[in-house]
Amino acid sequence: MRFDSLIIGGGLAGLVCGIRLAEEGLRCAIISRGQNALHFSSGSLDLLAELPDGSPVTSPLDALEALKQQAPGHPYSLMGAENVRRFAAQSEALLARCQLNLQGSYQQNHQRITPLGTQRATWLSPEEIPTAPLRWKRVTVVGIAGFLDFQPELVAGSLAQISIEVQTAELTLPALDTLRNNPSEFRAANIARVLDMPEQQRLLIEELKALAINTDALFLPACLGSEDSQAWQAISRQLPCPLRLLPTLPPSVLGSRMSQQLRRRFQQLGGIMMPGDAVLRTQIAHRKVSAIFTRNHAEVPLRSENVILASGSFFSNGLEAKFSGIREPILGLDIRAPERREAWCKEDFFSPQPYLQAGVIVDEHFQPRLFGQRIENLYAIGSILAGFDPIQQGCGAGVSMTGALHVAQQIIDNQGGHA
Numbered sequence: 460m461r462f463d464s465l466i467i468g469g470g471l472a473g474l475v476c477g478i479r480l481a482e483e484g485l486r487c488a489i490i491s492r493g494q495n496a497l498h499f500s501s502g503s504l505d506l507l508a509e510l511p512d513g514s515p516v517t518s519p520l521d522a523l524e525a526l527k528q529q530a531p532g533h534p535y536s537l538m539g540a541e542n543v544r545r546f547a548a549q550s551e552a553l554l555a556r557c558q559l560n561l562q563g564s565y566q567q568n569h570q571r572i573t574p575l576g577t578q579r580a581t582w583l584s585p586e587e588i589p590t591a592p593l594r595w596k597r598v599t600v601v602g603i604a605g606f607l608d609f610q611p612e613l614v615a616g617s618l619a620q621i622s623i624e625v626q627t628a629e630l631t632l633p634a635l636d637t638l639r640n641n642p643s644e645f646r647a648a649n650i651a652r653v654l655d656m657p658e659q660q661r662l663l664i665e666e667l668k669a670l671a672i673n674t675d676a677l678f679l680p681a682c683l684g685s686e687d688s689q690a691w692q693a694i695s696r697q698l699p700c701p702l703r704l705l706p707t708l709p710p711s712v713l714g715s716r717m718s719q720q721l722r723r724r725f726q727q728l729g730g731i732m733m734p735g736d737a738v739l740r741t742q743i744a745h746r747k748v749s750a751i752f753t754r755n756h757a758e759v760p761l762r763s764e765n766v767i768l769a770s771g772s773f774f775s776n777g778l779e780a781k782f783s784g785i786r787e788p789i790l791g792l793d794i795r796a797p798e799r800r801e802a803w804c805k806e807d808f809f810s811p812q813p814y815l816q817a818g819v820i821v822d823e824h825f826q827p828r829l830f831g832q833r834i835e836n837l838y839a840i841g842s843i844l845a846g847f848d849p850i851q852q853g854c855g856a857g858v859s860m861t862g863a864l865h866v867a868q869q870i871i872d873n874q875g876g877h878a
Contacts, residue, residue, distance in 0.1 A: 462488050462731075463764050463874070465751060466488070467490050467751075468491065468843075469734070471497055471718075471841065471859045472862060473495075474718070475721070475863040476863035478553060478725050479867035481730045483874075489725070490738060490751075491736065496842070497715070497718040498709070498711065500709075500711055502588070503582075504581065504584075504856035504860070505581050505849075506853075507522055507857060509580075511529045511530050516853075523535060532846035535858070537822070537823045537846075538825075538862065543857075544565070546865055547582075547857065547861055548565060550565075550861060550864060557720050557723075559717060561586065562590065563581065563582055564582075565582060570590060570591040572593075572618075573705075576614035578591045586688060587688060587702075589703040595675035596623065597623070597674050598675065599676070599677050600615050601628045603630050603635070606682075608647060608680070609680035609707045614705065630666050630670075632654075635653060647712050648715060651682045655683065655684065660694060667694070674700060675701075676701045677702045680704065685715070687716065736753045737754045738752070741790055743790075743834065748766045748790075748834060748837050749762065765838065766838070767840060768819070776788070777843040778818060780814070784796065784798070787819055791829065793828045793829065793831065795817065795845035795846065796845075797813050818842075819843050819845060824866075824869060825840060825866050826839075838866045
């Protein structure tokens with residue numbers, strides 16, 4: 460089978476890259492092992508929240524020069540400030556085309572309310588997530604009886620510290636009793652499948668109406684809207700006060716929904732998904748990836764003009780930590796990582812961890828090297844890249860999306876006639 464572009468990895472970076480290429484009429488396929496990191500995310504997307512020296516960032520674009528001084532190997536520094544601005548704006552437009560209703564702008568971070576009721580700087584958030592400063596003086600945080608992945612009291616305690624009058628309440632929702640009987644099944648995604656049913660929404664609305672007395676807003680765990688935000692919108696319209704949702708422990712309804720909507724857009728554009736598949740080996744000839752062999756396609760080679768490696772970091776096995784060191788397992792690409800194993804981590808759990816900056820070394824075109832030589836038709840994007848800490852710097856989604864569009868644009872430009 461032959462493609463214009465073959466993407467290894469179906470997470471945020473791979474999907475965004477695939478969508479952009481498919482929008483230009485290129486024949487693309489994505490090889491995906493299974494669930495990606497989006498399924499375990501809050502649904503919010505970070506661009507740049509903190510510099511390596513710990514300085515907080517309000518305006519990501521204004522901080523790029525300082526970032527380049529502190530971290531010249533950061534993907535943003537390699538890409539260049541103008542490309543970061545350009546592709547951050549394009550990311551917002553692409554997400555809107557995927558029917559994702561998000562609040563925020565690349566020009567300035569906003570503060571979202573976390574599952575613990577604290578505030579965290581971010582770029583884009585689902586429209587149902589509450590953001591600071593809160594417009595309400597009185598808030599009722601509503602839990603679901605027996606649901607352990609959301610603690611209303613913790614949220615209430617944090618909100619009370621910013622002078623919000625908070626009370627907690629609990630929904631019973633008898634329709635969830637079957638799930639309650641099996642704690643391993645009583646998770647946000649399963650609850651959402653029940654509450655997305657119209658007949659259950661009517662019962663939920665009645666319970667919420669009873670709790671919407673003497674309060675300015677209701678905060679509920681994000682257990683609504685498996686497919687889109689219409690369930691939340693429909694319920695909100697029938698309540699006497701605003702309803703907002705807070706992310707829960709993973710797997711996340713909001714993150715899973717984002718992944719599904721991106722995937723749906725890719726396939727609507729003619730993109731081919733190869734789910735549950737994995738690359739077993741590759742062939743390289745004349746400094747190009749000439750063939751890829753996967754588990755599901757056995758001895759049938761996949762061939763492509765361009766190959767984009769978006770296989771993720773340690774979480775997705777895009778990087779592997781062995782006793783002999785950290786390695787990229789698919790092609791054995793050159794990586795940057797601490798040489799000594801004891802240097803991978805710091806004892807303080809809350810300190811930035813060095814292993815998080817390990818990854819594949821790329822140039823300004825996001826092309827990696829194998830034994831020091833560039834593979835001409837190979838690119839790397841997303842969390843597999845070296846030189847950034849997605850947790851401490853709050854830039855994981857931004858690196859994934861801007862890098863994906865940076866590579867997609869180069870491929871489109873090189874095609875000549877497709878752009």
